[in-house]
Structures are given as structure tokens and as C-alpha cells.
Amino acid sequence: MKLNEEYSDLNVTISFFKKEVQKFVEERNWSKYHTPKNIVQAIHCEAGELSQLLLFKNYSKEQIRNNQQLITDINDEIADVFIYLISLVNTLDLDLSNAFIKKMEKNREKYKTEEFNNGKYYKK
Amino acid sequence: MKLNEEYSDLNVTISFFKKEVQKFVEERNWSKYHTPKNIVQAIHCEAGELSQLLLFKNYSKEQIRNNQQLITDINDEIADVFIYLISLVNTLDLDLSNAFIKKMEKNREKYKTEEFNNGKYYKK
Amino acid sequence: MKLNEEYSDLNVTISFFKKEVQKFVEERNWSKYHTPKNIVQAIHCEAGELSQLLLFKNYSKEQIRNNQQLITDINDEIADVFIYLISLVNTLDLDLSNAFIKKMEKNREKYKTEEFNNGKYYKK
Amino acid sequence: MKLNEEYSDLNVTISFFKKEVQKFVEERNWSKYHTPKNIVQAIHCEAGELSQLLLFKNYSKEQIRNNQQLITDINDEIADVFIYLISLVNTLDLDLSNAFIKKMEKNREKYKTEEFNNGKYYKK
Numbered sequence: 001m002k003l004n005e006e007y008s009d010l011n012v013t014i015s016f017f018k019k020e021v022q023k024f025v026e027e028r029n030w031s032k033y034h035t036p037k038n039i040v041q042a043i044h045c046e047a048g049e050l051s052q053l054l055l056f057k058n059y060s061k062e063q064i065r066n067n068q069q070l071i072t073d074i075n076d077e078i079a080d081v082f083i084y085l086i087s088l089v090n091t092l093d094l095d096l097s098n099a100f101i102k103k104m105e106k107n108r109e110k111y112k113t114e115e116f117n118n119g120k121y122y123k124k
Numbered sequence: 125m126k127l128n129e130e131y132s133d134l135n136v137t138i139s140f141f142k143k144e145v146q147k148f149v150e151e152r153n154w155s156k157y158h159t160p161k162n163i164v165q166a167i168h169c170e171a172g173e174l175s176q177l178l179l180f181k182n183y184s185k186e187q188i189r190n191n192q193q194l195i196t197d198i199n200d201e202i203a204d205v206f207i208y209l210i211s212l213v214n215t216l217d218l219d220l221s222n223a224f225i226k227k228m229e230k231n232r233e234k235y236k237t238e239e240f241n242n243g244k245y246y247k248k
Numbered sequence: 249m250k251l252n253e254e255y256s257d258l259n260v261t262i263s264f265f266k267k268e269v270q271k272f273v274e275e276r277n278w279s280k281y282h283t284p285k286n287i288v289q290a291i292h293c294e295a296g297e298l299s300q301l302l303l304f305k306n307y308s309k310e311q312i313r314n315n316q317q318l319i320t321d322i323n324d325e326i327a328d329v330f331i332y333l334i335s336l337v338n339t340l341d342l343d344l345s346n347a348f349i350k351k352m353e354k355n356r357e358k359y360k361t362e363e364f365n366n367g368k369y370y371k372k
Numbered sequence: 373m374k375l376n377e378e379y380s381d382l383n384v385t386i387s388f389f390k391k392e393v394q395k396f397v398e399e400r401n402w403s404k405y406h407t408p409k410n411i412v413q414a415i416h417c418e419a420g421e422l423s424q425l426l427l428f429k430n431y432s433k434e435q436i437r438n439n440q441q442l443i444t445d446i447n448d449e450i451a452d453v454f455i456y457l458i459s460l461v462n463t464l465d466l467d468l469s470n471a472f473i474k475k476m477e478k479n480r481e482k483y484k485t486e487e488f489n490n491g492k493y494y495k496k
Contacts (some may be wrong), residue, residue, distance in 0.1 A: 009138035009213075012221040018133060020228060028235060029243035033428045036188060036198075040175045041285070041427055043205065044292045047171050048420020051164045055413055056369050056405045064160060064216060074160075075218060079227035081167065081209060082220065085202060089133075092188060094199060096206065097136040103203035104144060111152060119153035121304050157304045161413070165303055168416045172296020179289055180281045180493050245428050257390060257461075260469040262381035268476060276483060277491035284436060284446075288423045291453065295419050299412045312408060312464060322408075323466060327475035329415065329457060330468060333450060337381075340436060342447060344454065345384040351451035352392060359400060367401035 014086075014096050021086045039088045043081060050077035138210075138220050145210045163212045170208060174201035262334075262344050269334045287336045294332060298325035386458075386468050393458045411460045418456060422449035 007016075025031055053073050064070055089096045110124050131140075149155055177197050188194055213220045234248050255264075273279055301321050312318055337344045358372050379388075397403055425445050436442055461468045482496055 007221045007225050009142060009219050009221045011137060012224075013135060013137055014133035017224060020224075024228065024231065027237050028240040028245075030240075030245060032243060033245055036183070036185065037178050037181075037285075037289070038428060040171070040178060041289060041292075041423055043171050044168075044175065044289075045420045045424045045427055047164070047167050048417045048423070051168065051413055051420070052371065052417045054161050054164060055371075055417055056410055057161075059160070061160065061215060071216070071218075074216065075223035076227050076230070078209060078212060078218070078220065079223040081205070082224060083227065083231075085205060085209070088202060091185060092195070092198065094195075094202065095133050096202065097131045097133045099199035099203040100141060100144075100206060101131050103200050103207065104148065106200070107148065107207075113151050116152040116154075119156060121152075121154060121157055123300065123303075161409075162304055165299055165409070165413060165416075168413075169296045169300045169303055172293045172299070175289055175296070176293045176495065179293055179495075180286055247424065247427075255469045255473050257386035257467050257469045259385060260472075261383060261385055265472060266381060268472075272476065272479065275485050276488040276493075278488075278493060280491060281493055284431070284433065285426050285429075288419070288426060291419050292416075292423065295412070295415050299416065302409050302412060305409075307408070309408065309463060319464070319466075322464065323471035324475050324478070326457060326460060326466070326468065327471040329453070330472060331475065331479075333453060333457070336450060339433060340443070340446065342443075342450070343381050344450065345379045345381045347447035347451040348384075348389060348392075348454060349379050351448050351455065352396065354448070355396065355455075361399050364400040364402075367404060369400075369402060369405055 014089075017082070017086045018090055021083055022090050025087065025090075034087050034091055036088060036091055039084050039091060042084045043088070046077060046080040046084060050074065050081060053077060138213075141206070141210045142214055145207055146214050149211060149214075158211050158215055160212060160215060163208050163215060166208045167205060167212070170201060170204040174198065174205060177201060262337075265330070265334045266338055269331055270338050273335060273338075282335050282339055284336060284339055287332050287339060290332045291329060291336070294325060294328040298322065298329060301325060386461075389454070389458045390462055393455055394462050397459065397462075406459050406463055408460060408463060411456050411463060414456045415453060415460070418449060418452040422446065422453060425449060 025034055053070065059067075059070075064074070086096070088094075089099075149158055177194065183191075183194075188198070210220070212218075213223075273282055301318065307315075307318075312322070334344070336342075337347075397406055425442065431439075431442075436446070458468070460466075461471075
């Protein structure tokens with residue numbers, strides 16, 4: 001792994017994350033724990049930790065961005081959810097980019113801009 | 125958006141997902157809904173939908189991979205969790221790749237291979 | 249089961265819920281599904297369904313109480329979370345009332361009224 | 373509050389829990405935090421803490437029951453989910469017993485014993 005500064009959302013592909021997570025799991029011989037059901041459970045748990053950072057708080061976006069400790073904690077918990085999501089993708093040999101593209105197409109079809117053009121929202 | 129086939133985990137960066145999600149949200153004037161707390165709540169909800177696909181089932185990985193409808197559904201729900209994760213990253217102006225790199229470093233430090241080298245696992 | 253009207257929070261004990269849930273599970277031969285891990289997963293799923301009823305909404309309590317369909321839906325989803333919680337208590341042969349009493353004592357000790365007397369809140 | 377030993381699932385009604393939770397919340401002036409959305413978020417968080425106790429573990433029921441520390445922790449986390457569920461019931465002035473009765477009727481209708489009589493399960 002090179003220096004942090006070399007990696008950013010501008011240049012890192014999903015494949016990189018997949019390889020990093022796979023290596024981490026295999027080096028610890030943890031593949032046996034990473035069944036689809038266990039990973040989904042882990043996503044629930046990490047989402048809960050992320051959620052706790054905001055529970056009973058009414059932070060504005062600015063207050064969050066200006067709170068360095070909170071931003072660090074949020075970054076860590078977002079990363080944890082993401083890491084398990086990537087591990088699930090690894091375990092089932094999926095392509096996250098392709099899944100994203102297809103789901104976005106469905107979402108655009110379901111929530112057409114002609115119908116949802118004034119800031120309306122309702123579950124469809 | 126071009127054809128699905130052009131996009132894969134080998135060549136898509138996080139910036140692409142960020143732009144796609146931002147465009148989707150803005151075209152519907154939904155930014156006002158995408159507060160950090162609401163997005164985290166949405167992650168809980170989508171994780172729940174993902175989880176339901178496996179609830180009370182004992183699928184092997186092979187059974188999941190060979191069940192085309194299930195794979196489609198899992199892809200869709202993974203994508204939904206990911207979309208909201210990206211929206212949270214957008215809202216708070218974070219860099220997911222950098223968050224990932226930093227958290228993986230902490231994880232490697234916390235779960236050292238010298239200690240976790242035999243498939244052991246316990247919460248630290 | 250007698251008429252709904254006979255049961256209310258004033259006169260129903262936890263034992264009643266435990267028996268009803270146990271009977272429901274056994275009549276369908278579903279005990280094998282109700283492992284602790286599966287039930288906890290089900291709680292995540294049902295919490296997600298409850299959560300979706302409020303997602304991206306800014307209902308006041310009055311708006312919720314005056315929306316009969318929403319109240320019915322919320323009642324149903326609260327009941328689902330509760331049913332699985334009771335099933336977990338059944339599976340592990342616990343006493344929910346005793347667990348509640350003990351946890352409330354811990355909570356009173358942790359969040360002392362001398363310290364939390366002005367509507368303050370922070371995670372301890 | 374009298375001695376723990378006096379309370380058990382055989383004799384405690386939901387009204388007792390409702391009053392205890394209400395008193396706890398009011399004594400700390402926390403009613404303002406206990407909006408329906410916040411409480412639902414808290415349920416997600418507490419379910420996550422409960423879930424973590426079992427994550428990546430393959431405990432049998434007997435192993436859990438014989439592990440006194442784990443049983444204490446599980447009791448505490450079940451109680452936390454329950455406390456927030458009761459707080460939601462309080463906030464919306466609902467009757468949990470009535471919600472339970474009605475949902476169980478729907479469940480019996482949906483999962484008829486004639487159809488689900490051999491340990492089958494599928495989402496309906």
C-alpha cells in the first residue's frame with residue numbers, strides 16, 4: 001500500500017477495494033466467517049455504529065464538517081459499512097459497478113423526473 | 125449514460141458514482157431529504173431489504189450464484205445500500221477512498237496477523 | 249383467543265405474549281428457523297420496515313396519530329419487532345421483565361438525574 | 373421500584389413498562405429527543421448492539437445459556453430494544469397488546485397452518 005495521498009475518489013476503482021478486502025480477510029483466515037448472511041448481519045451492525053454518531057443530535061451539515069473528531073468517526077463507520085459491502089460483493093463474485101448502473105436505471109424509470117420534479121417524494 | 129457493458133469494477137472510480145447519485149438527487153429536487161440522519165436511516169432500511177432476501181434461508185454461495193432471480197434481487201439491494209452510502213459521502217463532502225484506506229490501516233493494526241493468524245476472531 | 253377488546257396494556261402480562269408466539273411458531277414447525285441469530289436478523293428486518301414508514305417524512309406526532317392508515321401500519325410493524333423480541337426471549341428462556349428492571353437500574357445509574365437534569369444528552 | 377425478584381413475566385403488564393419508561397424520560401427532560409423518527413433510529417442502533425453479541429459466532433442455544441456474561445449482555449441489549457419500543461408506544465399513545473393481538477391475527481391468516489404445516493417457510 002502506498003501513501004494515503006495517492007488514493008482518492010478520482011482515481012480508485014472498485015477492483016482496488018475488492019482486492020484490499022480480499023487480502024485482509026484471507027490473511028486472517030476469516031473467509032469462513034464471511035458467509036453472505038454473516039456479512040449482511042455485519043452491515044446491520046456497522047450501520048448501527050454509524051447511526052449512533054448522529055442519534056439524538058440535530059447537527060447541520062456545517063456542524064458535522066467542522067467537527068474534526070466527528071468527521072473522523074463518520075469516515076470510519078462509513079468505511080466499515082463499505083468494507084462489508086465489498087466483502088459481500090467478493091463472496092458472491094458480483095460486479096458492484098454493474099449492479100449500480102442497473103439499479104440506477106430502474107430508479108430513474110420508477111421515479112421519473114416528470115412525476116418527481118418538484119421535490120415531491122413518496123414510496124413507490 | 126452509455127451501455128452497461130462499458131462499466132465494470134475494473135474501470136469505474138468512486139467519482140463516477142458520486143456524480144451519478146448527485147445528478148439523480150438534484151434532478152428530483154431531493155437534496156432537502158438527503159440530510160445525514162435521513163440517509164443513515166435509509167441505509168438501515170435498505171440493509172433490511174437486503175437482509176430479508178436471506179432471512180430464514182440456508183443458501184450456500186453456489187445456491188445463491190445459481191439462482192438468477194435471487195442474484196438480481198441481491199444486486200439491486202446491494203446497489204441501494206451503496207447508493208445511499210455514496211449520497212452520504214456527497215452530502216458531507218467526504219472522500220470514500222481515503223476513508224477506506226485509513227480504516228483499513230486501523231483494522232490491520234487492531235487485528236494484527238500475528239494475533240489473528242489461525243482463523244480466530246473476537247471483537248476488539 | 250378471545251375478542252381484541254378484552255386485551256389491553258393494562259391487563260396483559262409478558263407471559264401471554266410468550267405463549268402466543270410460542271404456539272404460533274410451533275404450529276408451523278418453525279422452531280428450527282428461530283435460532284438466536286436468525287431472530288436477531290428478523291428484528292433488523294422488521295425495524296427496517298417500521299423505519300420505512302417514516303423515512304423522508306417530517307410528520308408531527310399529531311399528524312401520525314390522525315392518519316389512521318399510518319397508525320395501523322406503525323402498529324403492525326411495532327408488533328412485528330415485538331413478536332421477534334418475544335421469540336428471542338422464548339428461545340433463550342429469558343425473563344423480559346427481569347431484564348427490563350435490571351437494565352433500567354443500570355440506565356438510572358449511568359444517566360443520573362443530577363447530571364442529566366436539564367435536557368442534556370450525550371452518549372456515555 | 374421494589375426488589376427485582378418481585379417482577380417477572382408472569383405478573384408484569386405492559387402498562388408497568390410504559391410508566392417506568394415515561395418516568396425515566398421525563399425525569400431527564402428527554403421527551404424532546406423521543407420523536408418517532410429518533411426512537412426508530414435508536415431501535416436500529418440497539419438492535420445493532422444486540423446483533424454484535426452474536427456476530428461471527430456459531431453459538432448453540434445451550435452455549436449461550438451457559439455463558440453467564442453473554443446472557444447478561446443479551447438481556448441488556450434485548451431490554452434496550454424493548455425500552456425504545458415502549459417509548460415509541462408511549463410517544464404515539466398506542467396500545468402494544470392490542471397491536472400484538474391484531475398483528476398475530478393477520479399473521480395467522482397470512483401463514484395458514486394448512487399451508488405452512490411442514491416447517492416450510494417463504495415470504496408472503
